[in-house]
Amino acid sequence: MRLFRHALQTIQANRRAYLALNAILYGSVLAGFGAGLLFPDLTAAQTESFQSSDSADLIRSLLESPWLFALVILANNVLRAGLLNLVLPSMIVPFAGIVWYVYVLFTVGLMLAPADRDGWLTLVPHSLTVVMEVQAYVLLSLGVYLLGRAWIQPRTVGAGSRRQAYAHGLRQLGVLSLPALALLVVFALYEAFSVVYLVPLLTEG
Incomplete structure (x- = not known):
């Protein structure tokens, strides 16, 4: 609980950056969603590309096992989306992962646009x-x-060298990673069970 309180304090101390990132990332999803509604061919192309991929075949094979499905969703969200796409690039080039993720979330919005x-x-x-x-x-x-x-x-973190500042930044990233991981765990379970059980109930007939 102390670490989660520390994460909340970090958010409060950097409220403007937190709000700006909310606007940027949610805005990217909404922009993609709007583009998909205005240009359905873009959504159709994204959907067709996904359905012909190995990922779509994997998802179809897991629909009978929601717990395993949730584990695969969690691994994808934590390792590929969070670590490989967002965190690791930014550990090499400052902010690189955020720039890439704006595009990623735009394509997510495209995929979400209903046809x-x-x-x-x-x-x-x-x-x-x-x-x-x-x-x-x-x-x-x-x-x-x-x-x-x-x-x-x-100097913004009171460090005497870039190495010390980098270590300080990594600690802050680690603190914020804990609530992020908690959200990804909970909603990997929710996503798996909603896809397997709830979506068929809504769409049948």
């Missing part, structure tokens, strides 16, 4: 998943931002 009645019904439970998972990435992005700022401007 028919079933698409709108599916969006009802899935919208909560998107909102909370993006919030996890907002927290990671705030950690990435604090790491990059400390690295570029060591």
